[in-house]
Amino acid sequence: MPETPHVDIDYVAKLARIDLSDEEKSKFSGQLESILGYIEKLNELDTDNVEPTAHPHPVENVWQEDLVSSELPVEEALKNAPAQRQNMIVVPKVVE
Amino acid sequence: MSEELYYKSASELSGLLEKGELSSVELTKVVIERTKAVEDRVGAFNSFDEADAISQAEASDGRRAAGEARGALDGIPVGIKDVLAVKGQPLTCSSKMLANFVSPYDATCIQNLKQAGAVLWGRLNMDEYAMGSSTENSATHVTSNPWNLDCVPGGSSGGSAAAVAAGQATVSLGSDTGGSIRQPASHCGVVGLKPTYGRVSRFGLAAFASSLDQVGPFGRSVKDVAMLLQTISGHDERDSTSYKSEVPDYLASLEAFKGKKWTLGLPKEYFESAADSTAMEPVRKAIDFYKSLGCEIKEVSLPHTEYAVATYYIIATAEASSNLARYDGIRYTHRAENFDAKDSVDIYCQSRAEGFGEEVKRRIILGTYVLSSGYYDAYYLKAQKVRTLIRNDFLKAFEEVDALLAPTSPFPAFKKGEKMEDPLSMYLSDIYTISANLAGIPGMSLPCGYSDGMPVGLQILGKPFKEQELLAVGQEFEAAHDFVNQHPDL
Amino acid sequence: MEYEATIGLEVHVQIKCESKIFTRCKAGFGYEPNTLVDPVIMGLPGALPVMNKKALDGIIKAGLALNCTIPDYCKWDRKNYFYPDSPNNYQITQYDKPICDGGFVEIELEGKSRNVMGEHKNIKLTRIHLENDVGKLNHFAEDSLVDYNRAGTSLMEIVSEPDMHSGAEAFAFLTAIRQTMVYCGISDCDMEKGQMRADANISVRPVGQKELGAKIELKNLNSITGVKNGIEYEIKRQTRELKKGNEIKQATWRWNADQGITEPMREKEDAHDYRYFPDPDLMPVRVDDEWRNRIRSEIPELPWDKQRRFMEEYELPYTITSVLVPDRELSEYFETAAKQAPKSAQAIGNYVVNNLLRELGEAGLSLAESKVQPEHLLSLVSVVEKRVITKNVANKDVFPEMFKSGETADEVIERKGLKSDIDSGQVEAWCREAIAENPNPVEDYKSGNEKAINSLKGQVMKKSRGKANPQEADEILRKLLS
């Protein structure tokens, strides 16, 4: 954990795909740095030999057999679409 | 009686329905009328569909007439937090992002309610995407606390708690990621229970933090909460994290446990930090009550308590930053009117800038940061390890005691706007509830008194998958007090 | 200065399943847009993934067939990036704990000629992991349309070490993987249907230089020959640049099959920050020996082993095996017959590779549709060995009839009266005439020119109007001339 956390707010906002206003940027980076500062208290703990907890009641090999049992009619699948054509979602042309 | 019908318990109403002294349509109409009468003051709902509710009620009465009633909840109006998918109903998460979204499918817990014949009633307000402790982070409006309209109802399930407190629903469903059921229950003077992680299916619950989220019941009595919990609990093939273990008969165990002399623990860290809190007096009285019953009261230690908030905000925001990536302006959400079509990412950046509120943006940014390159080990992995320590604290404590008693919140409901500008202090107010989500254990809040006229909740934390014991402990207190019949005057 | 290329491949192979990898929604190809979707595939609020057991069995089978170790434990991670074909804007994949570790692929390079086996070598694998496929973008003038039918299809990613050095090796690598997958029934690897897709990492360095040159990731290699041509072109291009003294910048390029060139796609500068973390919606997978062994027992004899065995056990020439073995059904058809007449295996091999495949090709039929079954072939082999008919008659008259009617050789011979009615006495008479009438070849033969006997044999065949048995004539001529 960096000693004095500095948040490159532009980089993070780009990663998160959120266009932040300048006010939001300065407000958030201040608040985030104080939260990150608070979070540093975790460094007081030696966790070298501690197993991480992903699921509080871990189980393994949870699966289903390969049988079709789920569907969604195309009109249901697209009824909330902001833009559609020929039963497909319209998006701006993507290079690649 | 009918003017008071909306404050009767689900168990009592279910008896009336069974005896034919009341029809579901009558009951539902009363609840609808009550809702409309107080909604302009309480504002618990994002939306409701009267016609749909009436037709569900008619179907219920039809079943009963045909001798095909489906059990205790058949015909009972159940309010639904606007975070659970109900086929054909709006699902907004109180976000502009989903303002026009109509769910094409049912959550598993909703399917369970439908099979039980419950009347699904309305879409209840919440903090946007369940991120908050006051319901002030809703994109639609701020819900008021029925006990004092200037105060918040708590959150994130503020609408679910307020609706039950105000008689706008007999019982309701909420979700709890860091206290979002227990804290508003405490602030609104009702009973709310967060089940063990994995006890209730998350399928159809719009995810905030997958490893912490649980769906749970609100009611005006422990028994009502038990009835609703019974209906939604159990393993679900469609949720890989739901737990395979049979569900006990909660009502039966409430009877069976009556008068049991429980061994109850007081987490000393909780009481130290809460010493000065105004919410403590009723909690101490409640503890004395259990002593007077002959329960053994032990002080226990949860040494890693002070790390819970930091751990929680790393895990919750990291998971949220990924879970909320699907709200992107492409398939079914709000899409910005204006974006640079030449720039392949601008449609996302603009749609998400417009669709998300401030708190959601703040948490997505924090979560994105802690996962970003180079920081995974330092933040997320570290937090998962501390999570193990926090969980072990509880498991160790439960070797000595059956359940833990604690305050639900450091203070009763605060005034609207009071904490909005200081996220960290808002986060710190979750101190007593957050650990249960990290440890995956069940927790319940029930009314135990007042502080300057505002309700205060007693929190009971229990062993994994021992909800029946929490309910039983809670019922001992409830039975000896009159909080079930205390209602806000609206 | 001499330059050498280093190539690593990332091969994505779809695993044949009825449903998708993380939901029981139907999987398939060629359906109407967005008809193979459900709440999970559309990434709707509240939808949750659940593993597909068959996809796990499939990748473990692939791993064992490609000599990987299957660790006891693997888990799922989210790879976070925004793209319209990815409904959740994260891909569920395996970051640091893949289900298959290491391994290698045995490949065969082209031999000196078509009938000589080429060099075999092992190409090292880094790993094979499982992940979900994305949807499909259809590009138009003004915008793009997204179809999520393919999204969520079970996909394995086979990652090789930088262990190849030419387009030919890459070609052989993909061919070997495809054969193995098809043999094991894991995938049909139809590149036209996107069931197999390859990206290549290509770098060039002066011979003798230790560190690798800057690598170009080459995408859009949509056919096996595309892989070969694209890589060869890119190697030439990089070498040319280096010779000009220009430096190669790490970047992503694309193979343009129409123009037969590679072209830049994007600089590595905007390299993604994928924010991998364990998917909290999925439980880890634990594999034990019981599971490994069950899958291992389902793996058939693999192509290279079968080819080596055919060449040894049945003494088949390489050319025959290289036609029989790549087609599992054909090789099994052959062996059904060969097992019953091992000494005639070569003759059987010839009938299958030459006669049967030609007739099937001309009739446009599949092996399964062939009326000629292994036992029919055996009947043909035996009548030829018993000299009931000549090879010539077998090829020209009998086999085509068998193919049309589905009769045995004997039935065809009976029906068409093809049985050669000449006895050895008659053949010997023709031989004596041939010797009498052709002194020169006789001289040549006696003076040691073995070949000369052929022209005498030719005379005998002419006299018999092709009905005499050439071997028989050969034997009698030698006897008379000795």
Ligand SMILES: [Mg+2]
């Ligand atoms: Mg890759």
Ligand SMILES: [Zn+2]
């Ligand atoms: Zn991949």
